[in-house]
Each structure stands twice: as structure tokens, then as C-alpha cells.
Amino acid sequence: MQFIFLEHTTETPLLPVFPISTANLIRYGWWLQYHNVEGGMNSIRNYIGVVCDWQQSLGHEDPRNDWVYKKFRKDAEKHLKVVKSSSAKLALTHELFQPLMQMQDQNDAQQLRNAVSYAILGYTALRRGHLIPKADTTIGRQHLIKWKHVQFMPDSVNPEIVVIMLESGKTRNEAKKDIWWTAIKKCSDESICPVHLLARWYNISYQHEPEQYLLADGPQSIPPTTAIWTRQLRGSLRIMAETHGLNADQFDEKNYSGISFRKFSLSALAKHVHPQILAAHADHKSVETTHKYYVTQSVQERAEHSTLIAKGFS
Numbered sequence: 001m002q003f004i005f006l007e008h009t010t011e012t013p014l015l016p017v018f019p020i021s022t023a024n025l026i027r028y029g030w031w032l033q034y035h036n037v038e039g040g041m042n043s044i045r046n047y048i049g050v051v052c053d054w055q056q057s058l059g060h061e062d063p064r065n066d067w068v069y070k071k072f073r074k075d076a077e078k079h080l081k082v083v084k085s086s087s088a089k090l091a092l093t094h095e096l097f098q099p100l101m102q103m104q105d106q107n108d109a110q111q112l113r114n115a116v117s118y119a120i121l122g123y124t125a126l127r128r129g130h131l132i133p134k135a136d137t138t139i140g141r142q143h144l145i146k147w148k149h150v151q152f153m154p155d156s157v158n159p160e161i162v163v164i165m166l167e168s169g170k171t172r173n174e175a176k177k178d179i180w181w182t183a184i185k186k187c188s189d190e191s192i193c194p195v196h197l198l199a200r201w202y203n204i205s206y207q208h209e210p211e212q213y214l215l216a217d218g219p220q221s222i223p224p225t226t227a228i229w230t231r232q233l234r235g236s237l238r239i240m241a242e243t244h245g246l247n248a249d250q251f252d253e254k255n256y257s258g259i260s261f262r263k264f265s266l267s268a269l270a271k272h273v274h275p276q277i278l279a280a281h282a283d284h285k286s287v288e289t290t291h292k293y294y295v296t297q298s299v300q301e302r303a304e305h306s307t308l309i310a311k312g313f314s
Contacts, residue, residue: 019060020051026072038084041077053137064139090255091263097122099240101192106200113215113223114232116201119194120164121261124182125269125282127170128258131215132229136222141213143169144223148210152199159199160186169283180283230257270294 028051029044037043052062063069092100097118104115117131126145133140145164152159165181186195207218215223223229237253266282273281279290 022066033082040083092260116197123194125265134226145214
């Protein structure tokens with residue numbers, strides 16, 4: 001456990017502590033980087049989240065709802081002076097994804113839910129926060145998919161396609177009614193088929209309440225939080241590694257998290273579609289983001305440009 005101490009001064013008045021103003025919350029967030037919180041905005045937001053949860057427990061509003069804080073959260077990363085980021089998470093591969101799915105027992109509710117989450121994330125490239133909340137807070141639940149956002153086609157009994165809609169997210173505002181959608185199709189292998197798995201989960205969990213969260217057990221509950229879900233994911237990956245005779249030095253399951261499914265999905269699809277289609281699939285704000293992270297060439301492919309250029313010579 002870490003404790004943070006701030007000094008109350010005339011220039012930066014901090015008392016009374018509650019309710020916290022947006023200005024003081026941003027000052028606190030910026031101050032953290034100089035006092036041993038060096039993991040970038042993800043770490044800073046963890047500290048801010050605890051403070052805001054404390055404020056809400058005392059009956060005050062969440063200051064993070066202010067548009068000024070949202071601007072700070074989005075843009076401050078570019079201007080931080082002290083950052084010691086952890087290494088980026090790796091993408092899953094087909095060789096990892098398939099056995100991970102096959103080891104989930106579809107007759108066990110918890111493992112079925114995990115399989116559904118893995119399949120949806122892997123096939124749609126949805127951001128983890130649309131299925132699994134970081135915490136049981138208003139902010140954590142903000143972008144979670146509900147059953148009202150899901151449409152089975154032609155029906156839930158024998159579905160061939162499932163359409164999923166998002167009313168809000170990282171790149172869109174719910175108030176603007178800027179709805180984004182994606183779709184998944186039935187495939188032959190039921191252990192890795194997102195449509196089959198989602199229909200099965202629908203039959204055991206949905207209680208005819210459209211506002212129920214997609215991966216929740218019922219209308220009054222929420223899906224497991226990120227910490228629990230990630231621990232279960234890494235536990236499965238560790239079992240897989242040991243099954244194949246790999247020790248901790250040869251395979252580190254901590255290299256994988258929710259974003260590993262998104263990276264898997266986009267990296268796999270990038271080989272088959274144009275960047276504009278990939279950007280739409282990823283719900284990227286611009287195709288430039290897609291180009292930066294997913295449209296790549298090998299040395300051999302880039303060198304082949306010489307042959308194409310040389311075709312014009314006589």
C-alpha cells in the first residue's frame with residue numbers, strides 16, 4: 001500500500017478535502033508523477049479513482065464527470081515529464097488462442113463466460129472495457145455492453161450472425177448518438193465460435209431484462225472486474241504453457257491481458273483487408289492510427305517495391 005501526502009498552501013488550497021474540485025483533482029494527478037507514481041496515466045488514474053470513490057462514498061458527485069477532467073485524462077499522457085512505463089502487452093496468436101478456447105468447459109458458467117469474452121474480443125477487436133469493467137463504479141460501467149445492444153440473426157435459437165452495437169466508447173460520445181456496430185458470423189468449430197458461445201451464454205444467463213449487462217449473471221449484477229478476469233486468463237495461459245513443457249522463463253503469462261485479444265484480431269485481419277476497412281473494424285478515429293500500429297511490411301516486402309519501380313525501365 002502507498003500513501004500520498006499533499007501540502008496545503010495558499011497557492012494550492014486543499015482544505016477542506018471534500019468535495020474535491022476538478023482543478024484540485026487535476027493538480028493532484030499532475031503532482032503524482034513527481035512523487036513515485038511513474039507508470040503514466042494508467043497509474044495516475046488508479047490513484048485518482050480511489051480518491052473519487054472516497055468522495056462518492058461521502059455523498060458527493062464524481063469530479064471525473066467534468067469535461068475538463070476528461071480532457072486532462074485524454075491529453076495529459078502526451079505531456080508527462082516522469083514516466084517509466086511497463087512493457088507493452090503481446091498479441092495472442094492463433095497457436096495460443098485456439099487451445100485457450102478449447103480448454104474452457106462450456107458446461108461451467110464461469111468458464112463459458114470467459115470463453116464468450118475471449119471469442120468476442122478476439123473476433124471483433126472490441127476494447128476490453130466494453131465487456132469487463134475495470135471496477136464496479138459509474139465510470140467502470142459506463143461503456144459496458146447490455147443485452148439490448150445485441151441482435152441475433154435470424155433468431156437466438158439458430159443464429160447465423162450476431163450484431164453488436166456500441167452507444168459510447170473511447171472514440172464516441174453517447175450524447176451524440178454516434179452508434180458504432182460490428183458483426184460476428186457462425187463458424188464450424190463450436191469451441192472457438194463466438195456466435196455459438198454467445199447464444200449458449202444467452203440461454204443460461206439472460207433474464208429478459210434488456211438493461212442487463214452482457215456478461216453479468218443477472219439484472220442486478222455486473223461482470224467480473226478486470227483484476228479477476230485477467231487473473232483467470234493468465235491462469236489458463238500458465239496451464240497451457242506447463243502442458244507444453246514451458247517454464248516461467250520460457251513463457252510469461254503476464255505479457256498478456258485484455259488488449260492482447262484486440263491486437264490478435266487486428267493483426268490477423270490486417271493481412272486480408274484494406275487499411276480503411278481495418279480502421280472501421282477497430283473503431284479507430286482515423287486510418288492513421290491503423291497504419292501506425294497494424295499496417296506493416298517485412299523487409300522482403302518493402303524491398304520488392306524496387307522490382308515494381310524498375311518495371312518502367314526499358
